[in-house]
Structure formats: structure tokens, C-alpha cells
Amino acid sequence: MIINELSTVRKSNRYEVLKYIFSHQITSRIDISRSLNISKMTISSIVQDLLDEKILIEVFSESTSIKAGRPIRSITLNDQYFTILGIDIGVNHINLIAYSLTGDIFYTQNIKPTDIVNSIYVIDTIITMVQECMELALKDKIVIGLGVGLGGIVDSSGMVINSPDLQWFNVNLKELLDQRFDFQIEVDNCTRLMLNSEIHKNPLFTTAPDKNILFVNIGYGIGSAIFLNKEIYSGISELGHTYAGGNIKCFCGSQGCLETLASGNALEQLGSDLVGYQISGSSLDNLAREGDVEAQKIYTHLGEHLGISIANVINIIGIDTVILGGGISNSYDLFHSSLYKKCHQNVINVLKPSLQIELSVVKNDSVLYGCFLKILFDFFQK
Numbered sequence: 244m245i246i247n248e249l250s251t252v253r254k255s256n257r258y259e260v261l262k263y264i265f266s267h268q269i270t271s272r273i274d275i276s277r278s279l280n281i282s283k284m285t286i287s288s289i290v291q292d293l294l295d296e297k298i299l300i301e302v303f304s305e306s307t308s309i310k311a312g313r314p315i316r317s318i319t320l321n322d323q324y325f326t327i328l329g330i331d332i333g334v335n336h337i338n339l340i341a342y343s344l345t346g347d348i349f350y351t352q353n354i355k356p357t358d359i360v361n362s363i364y365v366i367d368t369i370i371t372m373v374q375e376c377m378e379l380a381l382k383d384k385i386v387i388g389l390g391v392g393l394g395g396i397v398d399s400s401g402m403v404i405n406s407p408d409l410q411w412f413n414v415n416l417k418e419l420l421d422q423r424f425d426f427q428i429e430v431d432n433c434t435r436l437m438l439n440s441e442i443h444k445n446p447l448f449t450t451a452p453d454k455n456i457l458f459v460n461i462g463y464g465i466g467s468a469i470f471l472n473k474e475i476y477s478g479i480s481e482l483g484h485t486y487a488g489g490n491i492k493c494f495c496g497s498q499g500c501l502e503t504l505a506s507g508n509a510l511e512q513l514g515s516d517l518v519g520y521q522i523s524g525s526s527l528d529n530l531a532r533e534g535d536v537e538a539q540k541i542y543t544h545l546g547e548h549l550g551i552s553i554a555n556v557i558n559i560i561g562i563d564t565v566i567l568g569g570g571i572s573n574s575y576d577l578f579h580s581s582l583y584k585k586c587h588q589n590v591i592n593v594l595k596p597s598l599q600i601e602l603s604v605v606k607n608d609s610v611l612y613g614c615f616l617k618i619l620f621d622f623f624q625k
């Protein structure tokens with residue numbers, strides 16, 4: 244019993260040590276001991292284990308703190324021995340990144356899928372991408388795990404219950420990939436993974452950890468994830484498939500969903516209807532910036548729809564801050580004022596003064612970085 248308790252404490256200390264080193268990059272045993280309030284002897288023992296396991300390496304600093312002619316021994320994560328893979332599946336892309344333990348990138352590959360609704364094709368493509376990556380860039384490295392992110396409802400077992408944009412139903416993605424690889428596989432909703440990246444990169448989560456936060460991913464579709472009571476809510480959060488008006492049929496089978504009015508896909512439809520030929524979201528953005536009033540109105544309406552729907556969530560949960568991410572958030576200046584105005588109008592009075600809407604601080608590869616963090620922190624807990 245006592246041995247079990249000791250081993251639990253040691254495991255917990257080891258996890259805290261690894262988290263500390265990840266966030267400080269290069270540090271020393273003495274700094275870890277002081278910051279975590281754990282004895283120097285315990286820290287030395289944990290660090291020695293981690294050095295033996297090649298998770299840490301020692302670096303010798305030539306700094307002014309040289310004592311008795313000896314350079315000080317600092318420690319850092321070993322960024323050459325282990326690797327973590329992330330895969331982001333979207334309607335128009337399958338992207339892969341191989342990360343080091345410190346989050347540096349070893350390898351990237353981006354593919355434009357030809358048959359995204361066919362889950363078998365997508366799984367075969369992922370397997371080929373991972374095998375190519377391992378052969379080309381990771382021959383001398385140990386793969387810890389692979390995280391996969393995609394839009395839709397994904398349960399805690401890695402089963403994709405329904406991905407409206409990909410048209411997938413009950414695809415047991417984790418199990419199918421588990422059969423092919425002998426490292427850890429995790430599958431999660433892409434917006435939850437984006438929120439995971441945000442938590443590690445946005446100072447807001449450190450300065451105000453008690454805030455309840457709604458993260459809205461405005462991309463091809465609209466995803467949402469909630470930071471509630473200091474953790475990512477693991478249940479369903481599908482803001483894009485709440486009713487927002489009209490009767491346009493949605494990929495989910497319903498009609499009038501927010502996604503039919505305010506997503507990247509909806510913008511492209513509205514823009515194409517406006518100019519009379521197929522245009523991309525970025526072309527519509529350019530048109531609006533060049534002063535085209537009708538194009539500007541499309542963004543104004545997009546902001547209004549988002550504002551009302553976001554206000555509904557704020558009123559139900561008591562959200563303190565809304566963070567917007569995804570490709571369409573790059574056009575935020577075109578719809579910021581209509582979104583804020585409608586949101587402010589519709590939140591309950593008690594929440595109006597504290598209403599805060601911000602842009603995500605993570606600009607690139609936030610789904611993939613979220614995959615990396617998910618696998619990394621699981622690894623730290625082992």
C-alpha cells in the first residue's frame with residue numbers, strides 16, 4: 244500500500260518536472276526544485292531516470308554562474324530521439340507534421356484529398372503518409388504516438404460518431420489505426436485540439452485560469468469547444484449545427500444551421516452567387532476590401548449570425564471570453580463590429596459589461612500542435 248502511494252507521488256512529481264521543463268525549455272535541477280518545492284534529492288533522482296531514458300539531455304552553460312571553474316549543468320528535453328505525429332483531416336486537406344519533444348518540426352506533408360467522404364481512402368492515405376514520413380525523416384527516432392484531428396462528434400474512445408463535413412458516420416478511426424501502428428493513437432475533434440493549443444500559447448489561460456471560454460473555429464464549417472471549470476469540456480459542442488435561421492439544407496441533415504449561414508463554405512456560396520462564378524473565400528475577402536458594398540454586406544450578415552448564436556451559448560453557460568479561430572477569422576476586421584454588436588445586444592444584461600471577444604493567438608497548424616500536446620502530456624504521465 245505504502246509502496247503504491249510512493250510510486251503515485253513519484254509519478255506525479257515526474258509529470259510536474261516534465262511539464263516544467265517543457266514550459267521553461269532549458270533549466271537546472273536547482274530551479275526545478277525551488278519552483279516545484281520538491282527536494283533536491285528527489286529532483287536529482289527523477290532527472291537521472293529521465294536522462295537514462297533519453298527523454299532529457301544535459302547541456303553545459305558557459306554562463307556567469309560557473310562555479311569553481313566548472314560550467315553549470317542545465318537540462319532540457321531531448322529533441323532528437325523521440326517524435327510525435329499529428330494529422331489534421333479537413334474537407335480539402337490532410338496535413339501531417341512530425342514534432343520533436345520540444346515542439347520543433349522534423350517533417351511536414353500536405354495532401355489534397357480526392358475522396359474525403361470515403362473513410363477507407365482517408366485511412367489508407369494516412370497510413371501511407373505516416374509510413375513515408377517514418378522512412379524519409381524518422382529512421383533514427385522513436386515514434387511516441389499519433390494524434391488525429393477532424394471536425395464532427397468524436398467520442399472518448401476515438402470513434403467518429405458523425406462528421407457532417409466529411410459525411411462520416413460511426414467510423415472507429417482510432418481502432419482502425421491501432422491495428423496498423425504499434426504506438427499510441429488518439430483521435431479528437433479538431434476544435435478541441437485548437438483549444439488545447441490555445442491553452443498552451445495564450446497567456447489568458449495563465450493570468451485568468453478560472454474563466455470559462457468558448458472557442459469558435461470558423462473554417463470550412465463551424466466548430467466549437469468549451470473551456471469550463473479549468474478543463475476542456477469533453478462532451479458534444481456543435482455550435483455550427485444550432486438553428487440560426489432560414490431553411491438552407493445543412494450537411495448534417497438538418498436545415499437552417501449556423502454553418503449554412505456563417506461558415507467558409509457559406510461565404511463561398513454567397514460570394515459565388517454575387518459574382519456569378521465560383522470564387523474562393525480569399526477572393527471574396529479581397530472584393531470586400533476593395534470596397535464592393537455587396538461583398539461587405541455578406542461579411543456583415545456573417546457577423547450578425549455568429550453574434551446571435553454566440554450570445555446564446557454565453558447566456559446558457561456563463562462564458563467570460565470568446566476566442567475566434569479558423570481561416571475565416573483572418574477576415575475578422577470585416578465582420579468584427581456586426582458580430583460584437585449583435586452579441587452584445589443578445590447577451591443577458593448581467594454579462595454585457597464583461598463581454599470579451601478575441602482572436603486566437605495561434606495562427607498556424609493549431610490542430611496539429613493540439614495533437615502534439617495531447618500525445619506529449621500523455622507521455623509525460625507514463
Ligand SMILES: [Zn+2]
Pocket residue numbers: 407483484485493494495496497498500502
Ligand atoms: Zn447542420
